[in-house]
Amino acid sequence: MDTWPLLGPLDWQHYVNKEVKVKAREQQQQHRGWLLTVDPVSASVVLLSFGEAGGASVRVVMGHADERTAELLRSAFLPRRSRSFGPEELRRRRESARRWLERNRVPVQEDGEALRVAGVLTVEPPYGPEDCSGSNEIILSRVQRLLQGNPEDDA
Template sequence: MQDDWSLLGPLQWIRYVNKRVTVTAGKDEERRGWLLTVDPVSASLVLVDFREDGGTSVHVVMGHAVEEVQVLEEADEEMAERLRTSFLPSSSCSLDPEELRRRRGGVRSWLQKNRVPVEEEGDELKVAEVLTIRAPYGPEDCCSSNQIILDRIQRLIQNLIQTDP
């Protein structure tokens, strides 16, 4: 279907995301599954297969080995949502609102003490308009596309947790 997968680039790869595909790699290797994402650096594909027993299998096909990608079917809205949410952490936070308010205030104060610009926006903390911290305000609750800032803020929050008895 394409000449050289790794040379196509992200704009062409995105056309295959959320589709059930068959990937041919190497001489006799063939994988089928829902294409969850493509790594923009290595062109590697992440295929997800939802088994009937309720389990999920994930396969990574290295981009350099891909010879052909064929679309078998498009995801309907239900499947697209399942793919979108399958690997997100569960948002079940069993802390009461007062504890969450205390944690949010503690993290905000700690970041300010460490000269990090932080503002409260509803239940979230925003750091320099490039990072968001959601409840329950731990290192794993940080979200940013800037890996350097993400790593530094996560380490700061981890230091707060380690020093807080």
């Protein structure tokens, strides 16, 4: 339906919990499933499909995003492809990240292979901004910005 983004959230809710068929314009693919929810900002839909063996799959069909944006968003939900860093390079990157955080007066300690920041955030190998995880959004965003500005990080 080409008018889907024009309908709006009040109209979309009539389709929630119903079986629908969605045609993705850019890929010219059709997706069929039960509509779980619709993102009101992007007009993207979340479909649930049941397999014959009893399993289920969830698919997000992007609304107005172009293919580059869609790929970036999909990658957020898929396991990251681990870049191959040797043990020495990982050690160097961990030390660099730890020193940079300490220089910026951020409490950090090593916890096995990971760095533990202020007791609420973890930085996993290979120690870049995208490798941070934690529930405190403020600390998470500040540490990510700091790691982006690390002058020793050339990877």
